[in-house]
Amino acid sequence: MYSKTVMDHFKNPRNVGEIKEADGIGKVGNPVCGDVMWVYIKVKNNKITNIKFKTFGCVSAIATTSMLTEIAKGKTLEQAEKITRDDVAKALGGLPSIKMHCSNLAADALKKAINDYRKKGNNS
Amino acid sequence: MQDEGEKMIIYLDNGATTMIDTEVIKEMTPYFTEKYGNASSLHMMGVWARQAVEESRTTIAKSIGAKDDEIIFTSGGTESNNFAIKGIAFANKDKGKHIITTKIEHDCVLNSCKWLQTQGFEITYLPVDKEGYVRPEDLEKAIRKDTILVSIIHGNNEIGTIQDLKKLGEICKKNNVYFHTDACQSYTKTELDVKKQNLDLITLNAHKIHGPKGVGVLYLKKGVKITPWQHGGGHEFKMRSGTENVHGIVGFAKAVNLAMNTKHAKHMTKLRDKLIDEVMKKIPDTLLNGPKGDNRLCNNVNLSFLYVEGEAIGAYLDAERICSSTGSACSSKSLEPSHVLIAIGLKPEQAHGSLRLTLSRFTTEEEINKTLKVLPGIIEKLRKMSPLTKLVKKML
Numbered sequence: 001m002y003s004k005t006v007m008d009h010f011k012n013p014r015n016v017g018e019i020k021e022a023d024g025i026g027k028v029g030n031p032v033c034g035d036v037m038w039v040y041i042k043v044k045n046n047k048i049t050n051i052k053f054k055t056f057g058c059v060s061a062i063a064t065t066s067m068l069t070e071i072a073k074g075k076t077l078e079q080a081e082k083i084t085r086d087d088v089a090k091a092l093g094g095l096p097s098i099k100m101h102c103s104n105l106a107a108d109a110l111k112k113a114i115n116d117y118r119k120k121g122n123n124s
Numbered sequence: 125m126q127d128e129g130e131k132m133i134i135y136l137d138n139g140a141t142t143m144i145d146t147e148v149i150k151e152m153t154p155y156f157t158e159k160y161g162n163a164s165s166l167h168m169m170g171v172w173a174r175q176a177v178e179e180s181r182t183t184i185a186k187s188i189g190a191k192d193d194e195i196i197f198t199s200g201g202t203e204s205n206n207f208a209i210k211g212i213a214f215a216n217k218d219k220g221k222h223i224i225t226t227k228i229e230h231d232c233v234l235n236s237c238k239w240l241q242t243q244g245f246e247i248t249y250l251p252v253d254k255e256g257y258v259r260p261e262d263l264e265k266a267i268r269k270d271t272i273l274v275s276i277i278h279g280n281n282e283i284g285t286i287q288d289l290k291k292l293g294e295i296c297k298k299n300n301v302y303f304h305t306d307a308c309q310s311y312t313k314t315e316l317d318v319k320k321q322n323l324d325l326i327t328l329n330a331h332k333i334h335g336p337k338g339v340g341v342l343y344l345k346k347g348v349k350i351t352p353w354q355h356g357g358g359h360e361f362k363m364r365s366g367t368e369n370v371h372g373i374v375g376f377a378k379a380v381n382l383a384m385n386t387k388h389a390k391h392m393t394k395l396r397d398k399l400i401d402e403v404m405k406k407i408p409d410t411l412l413n414g415p416k417g418d419n420r421l422c423n424n425v426n427l428s429f430l431y432v433e434g435e436a437i438g439a440y441l442d443a444e445r446i447c448s449s450t451g452s453a454c455s456s457k458s459l460e461p462s463h464v465l466i467a468i469g470l471k472p473e474q475a476h477g478s479l480r481l482t483l484s485r486f487t488t489e490e491e492i493n494k495t496l497k498v499l500p501g502i503i504e505k506l507r508k509m510s511p512l513t514k515l516v517k518k519m520l
Contacts, residue, residue, distance in 0.1 A: 032472045034453045098459065
């Protein structure tokens with residue numbers, strides 16, 4: 001059902017954890033629906049220098065957040081904002097259609113983290 | 125344990141299906157290549173097949189205290205449940221169009237009932253208590269003058285609750301309403317007796333008890349008014365047409381003979397309780413879904429691990445070559461959590477973290493020990509990854 005890349009990111013998720021003094025945090029999902037994703041970012045010179053995540057959810061929820069953090073690391077905020085669910089799904093070698101909402105959520109979590117950073121007003 | 129390459133597979137999904145016992149295969153084999161006749165044929169091949177079918181019928185009839193001609197062979201549990209519910213509904217619609225079932229039935233019962241609703245029937249779905257029991261007083265209250273059938277699952281496939289069929293059957297008898305039970309999970313694991321439990325119809329199948337897939341039974345008490353659904357050559361006392369699945373039927377009966385031994389239930393009960401007790405001791409914030417003790421299916425363990433999700437638990441177990449299942453929404457096609465877990469009052473987030481481990485008579489203590497060794501680490505890893513763990517800890 002899942003691609004090799006999905007299973008690799010699920011079994012060995014990249015960038016799990018929190019950033020204590022994060023510049024932006026994005027929280028999406030709802031435990032009732034079975035997916036909650038929190039993304040933490042550290043920003044320097046308009047670039048994402050560090051990114052971590054925590055996820056409550058299924059195999060694809062964990063794999064998509066893991067892959068998202070890999071894609072976003074080192075990107076400028078403008079580049080990172082443009083990451084779509086299809087980018088994440090493609091990088092994972094595809095997702096079952098019923099699980100596509102997971103990659104949607106992951107991309108949303110990153111956008112929220114970037115907005116949070118900008119709201120804090122330290123986008124100098 | 126089953127050998128698959130170098131590593132062993134630990135199969136703890138016997139509620140889904142079981143390994144066919146090699147003794148069953150041996151019994152079935154001649155009916156593929158030597159005695160492959162059609163049981164309706166008059167020549168010797170036909171006679172051998174007929175004999176085999178009738179002997180099998182007797183075995184199964186005896187196992188539930190029924191008469192031979194009350195046993196109708198079908199293609200499995202789904203067909204038997206469809207036949208029972210729709211067959212009773214259409215044969216008795218002059219008396220009434222009301223049917224009572226529960227919120228914790230298998231999908232084939234629930235969806236048969238839902239379909240009947242589109243045909244003008246009215247269905248009452250009884251609630252259950254937090255351990256999954258139907259309250260007899262709820263059944264009593266729900267029965268109306270136009271009620272024609274009560275269908276209640278015997279041993280629940282997800283949480284293992286065994287209903288008190290005797291008590292529920294008495295209520296049906298008193299009110300002159302047909303009583304059907306889906307006993308696919310409980311058959312041979314706990315007592316099932318058509319007289320003691322006042323049963324009019326029972327669904328049974330073979331593949332949950334180390335028999336072949338694709339064969340089942342509907343017990344039909346003499347005199348029950350039912351409409352056949354599968355029309356054709358008039359097989360099975362004109363109740364279910366279609367050439368008999370002779371090898372399947374032979375395998376089913378052999379499986380019953382092998383399973384009807386109380387030592388198996390004792391063995392499974394011991395391992396079940398060890399698994400439940402040790403997991404609850406080793407892993408904090410764990411809920412047992414379903415009851416404890418003798419009124420739980422001897423092979424069923426269902427636990428909810430808070431703050432984590434069941435499909436992920438199952439995938440990590442799978443990586444350790446342990447087969448399990450979950451009631452999480454993420455594992456289902458509908459993305460809805462298990463209706464059974466919701467019916468016993470679990471919050472969706474608790475249902476998402478559910479894990480079902482179902483044993484068989486072939487499950488060994490070594491396999492349970494291995495499972496107990498890896499499960500705590502898996503839950504810990506997932507909890508470390510989960511933001512819910514932190515949220516809850518903050519609240520405390």
